[in-house]
Amino acid sequence: MTSSPATEVRDLRLTIGGTTAVDGLSLRVDAGERCGIVGPSGAGKSFTAAALAGLLPPGAAATGSVRVAGAELVGASEQALAGVRGREVALVAQDSATALHPLIDVGRQLAGVLRRHQGLARGAARGRAAELLTEVDLPEELARARPAQLSGGQRQRVALAAALACRPRLLVADEPTAALDPPVARALLDRLGTALAATGTALVMVTHDLGVLAAVCERVLVLSGGRVVEQGSVREVLAAPEHEITRALVEAARLSVPEVPA
Amino acid sequence: MTFSLAGVTRRYSVPGDRPRPWRRGVTRTALDGLDLEVPTGRDLAIVGASGSGKSTLLRVLLALEAPDAGTVRFRGDLVTPRAPGALRHAVGVVAQDPASSLDPRLPVGASIREPLECLRVDGDHGARVAQLLDAVGLDPAVAARRPAAFSGGERQRIALARALAAGPEVLVADEPFSAVDPTTRARLVALVDDLTRAGGTQLLLVSHDLGIAQRLCADVAVLDASRVVETGPVATVFARPSADATRALLGAVLPVEWG
Numbered sequence: 087m088t089s090s091p092a093t094e095v096r097d098l099r100l101t102i103g104g105t106t107a108v109d110g111l112s113l114r115v116d117a118g119e120r121c122g123i124v125g126p127s128g129a130g131k132s133f134t135a136a137a138l139a140g141l142l143p144p145g146a147a148a149t150g151s152v153r154v155a156g157a158e159l160v161g162a163s164e165q166a167l168a169g170v171r172g173r174e175v176a177l178v179a180q181d182s183a184t185a186l187h188p189l190i191d192v193g194r195q196l197a198g199v200l201r202r203h204q205g206l207a208r209g210a211a212r213g214r215a216a217e218l219l220t221e222v223d224l225p226e227e228l229a230r231a232r233p234a235q236l237s238g239g240q241r242q243r244v245a246l247a248a249a250l251a252c253r254p255r256l257l258v259a260d261e262p263t264a265a266l267d268p269p270v271a272r273a274l275l276d277r278l279g280t281a282l283a284a285t286g287t288a289l290v291m292v293t294h295d296l297g298v299l300a301a302v303c304e305r306v307l308v309l310s311g312g313r314v315v316e317q318g319s320v321r322e323v324l325a326a327p328e329h330e331i332t333r334a335l336v337e338a339a340r341l342s343v344p345e346v347p348a
Numbered sequence: 349m350t351f352s353l354a355g356v357t358r359r360y361s362v363p364g365d366r367p368r369p370w371r372r373g374v375t376r377t378a379l380d381g382l383d384l385e386v387p388t389g390r391d392l393a394i395v396g397a398s399g400s401g402k403s404t405l406l407r408v409l410l411a412l413e414a415p416d417a418g419t420v421r422f423r424g425d426l427v428t429p430r431a432p433g434a435l436r437h438a439v440g441v442v443a444q445d446p447a448s449s450l451d452p453r454l455p456v457g458a459s460i461r462e463p464l465e466c467l468r469v470d471g472d473h474g475a476r477v478a479q480l481l482d483a484v485g486l487d488p489a490v491a492a493r494r495p496a497a498f499s500g501g502e503r504q505r506i507a508l509a510r511a512l513a514a515g516p517e518v519l520v521a522d523e524p525f526s527a528v529d530p531t532t533r534a535r536l537v538a539l540v541d542d543l544t545r546a547g548g549t550q551l552l553l554v555s556h557d558l559g560i561a562q563r564l565c566a567d568v569a570v571l572d573a574s575r576v577v578e579t580g581p582v583a584t585v586f587a588r589p590s591a592d593a594t595r596a597l598l599g600a601v602l603p604v605e606w607g
Contacts, residue, residue: 127500127529238398267398267556268600275602294529297602304606321606338530339604341537342559346586346598 090156091116092256092288093138093175098150098160100133100312102143107133109312110150113290115305117255120282120289122299122320124335125309131292132260134309138290139177139258140167155255172203176254180261182245186233192244193219193229199251218247221284222277239270243277250281257282259291263298275301296339300324308332349424350518350550351386351409356418358404378404379415380574388423391544391551393561393582395597396571402554405571406522409552411435437467440511440549444523446503450495450510457481457491460510467514480509484539501532505539512543519544520552525560537563558601562586570594 091114100108108130115121123131136142137152140159152159155174159167179185187195196215200206206214216226222243233241242262249257262278263271279302282289293299299306299320306323308316308331316329327333358379379401386392396402407413408420411432420427422435440463443449450459457477464473478488484505495503504524511519521540525533537560544551544564555561561568562582570578570585572593578585589595 126531268602269397269596272600272602295602296530296604300604300606301602319606324604324606334531334534336604338534340559341534341563342530342557343601343603344558344562344582344586344598347583 091153092119092155093290094151094153095134095138096151098134098137098148098152100130100137100142100146100148102133102146106312107146108137111307111309111312111314113307115256115288115290117288118282118286119305120291120303122303122306123290123292123309124294124296124299124306125315126331126335128311129309130312131309135177135258135260135290135292138256139175140171141177172199172254173252174254175256175258176249176252178242178245178249178257178259178262180264181238182241183233183238185245186241186248188233191230191232192236196229196244196248196251199248203252214251218251219244221250221281222247237270239266239274242266242274246274246278246281250285250287253285254287256288256290259289261292261294264294271298272301278302296324296335297342308335349385350388350422351384351552352421352424353382353384353405353409354419354421356382356384356405356408356415356420358401358408358413358415377574379408381418382575384569384576384579386552387567389550390567391565392553393565393568394552394554394571395556395558395561395568396593397597400571400593401574402571403522406520406552406554410439410441410520437514438517440514440516440519442504442507442511442519442521442524445527446500446507447495449507450503452495455492455494456498456506459495460491460506460513463510463514469514476513477509480513481506483512483543484509485535499532501528501536504528504536508536508540508543512547512549515547516549518550518552522554523556524553526556533560540564558586558597570597 093115095111095113098108098111111134123134125131137148142148148160150160154170157170193215196218197211200211200214216229219226219229224240224243263274291303303320306320307314310331316332324336327336356379360376360378394402408415411427411429414429425433427433427435460477460480461473464476477491481488481491486505525536541564551564553564565582568582568585569576570591570593577591578594585594589598
């Protein structure tokens with residue numbers, strides 16, 4: 087572990103088609119730290135995640151600073167971004183069915199990541215890909231399966247394996263469990279937690295679900311209208327939310343927890 | 349009994365692998381000799397993991413598909429897709445994704461009016477549409493707009509207005525809250541609760557969310573591997589689950605507390 091932060095964002099402003107999506111966001115996440123971003127729809131959570139992952143859509147204009155592992159992403163060339171993505175920062179999206187190639191088996195896709203970013207030879211990459219699958223509790227045989235032959239939970243594990251393949255400094259996860267049913271989501275989050283601990287990778291996770299936040303993150307940013315309206319430790323913010331947006335989120339989240347008499 | 353299902357089996361042929369579409373598909377059993385009784389006036393939540401058969405159960409129960417074996421009865425009468433009997437008049441449906449249930453080309457007022465016309469409901473349809481929009485918390489003036497002009501939560505309110513338009517005795521809702529953010533979800537839950545109570549409408553809810561199932565329904569049926577494995581009052585089932593599937597679902601609930 088190094089003392090430099092995994093990511094440091096200063097006064098980030100994002101405009102998309104004349105609309106301000108993120109309005110002056112600052113954030114620092116150290117190595118191994120896990121930070122959640124929550125907020126209502128349209129708060130700017132996913133744009134923040136995209137900016138951190140160096141994956142802003144073409145029409146987006148960014149000002150301010152986003153540094154990942156020391157590299158500045160705002161204003162960086164596509165070539166410079168390509169050197170950071172995959173190696174220093176990786177993204178796990180809500181539905182990896184769109185992130186994985188539908189016709190290529192997942193073993194080859196994982197091997198492709200390793201060959202591209204780490205320059206491994208074909209055989210070595212294939213072997214390492216099989217290891218990566220076992221690290222996310224998938225059987226090696228699944229290397230020969232195409233994404234459509236996997237369940238949603240298995241696909242998210244493959245996406246996680248691909249994201250962590252090069253041991254990035256920062257993992258950005260945008261609603262990684264939103265498309266999964268609760269038992270599968272819980273298993274993925276457990277896996278995510280152990281994988282991050284093993285690699286010392288920092289996490290920024292966007293989620294709607296405060297239960298997911300509490301299971302994974304120690305720190306939280308609450309976004310509304312592109313601004314941070316509340317931040318702090320997950321424990322304190324959930325126990326005593328101050329902003330009305332946060333209070334509404336906590337109240338809404340409690341609705342999903344059944345009351346089971348002892 | 350509102351619904352009574354006995355020995356219902358439903359199989360699907362799943363096509364072969366993508367690169368070899370000529371290969372014969374495999375048969376998957378979505379419902380396997382399922383029995384379920386839904387007593388009149390008792391709101392029922394149907395819960396279960398993905399792939400346990402929840403959506404197929406709803407399609408068979410709504411007589412949108414015929415089971416391969418077994419019978420579906422609505423208030424004692426056998427119902428089939430060709431002879432749904434009183435079912436179509438008595439049941440309103442809200443789907444998970446309002447984008448797929450509202451016609452994108454129609455003004456939402458026309459979508460809400462449709463069941464009134466199809467079922468030849470008496471009275472002033474325009475006034476009824478305005479009243480329904482008001483009941484779901486929208487300005488009646490929005491009736492002229494198309495679905496694209498609304499947020500996901502607003503579209504789900506419109507879908508709810510449409511489902512309740514003809515004054516159904518039963519509201520069937522398939523994951524109606526899963527595509528919206530939690531704050532919007534909380535408002536929709538309260539709305540469904542108010543409207544079903546006010547109208548004396550029986551609710552049949554399919555949900556992943558055990559907390560919401562408990563808030564809205566008196567009874568729960570747990571599906572696992574194409575069968576109902578446990579059923580009873582929500583409080584009893586959640587406090588003393590007898591099936592492994594129920595325990596797994598309860599164990600997967602993430603508390604909103606750190607540590």
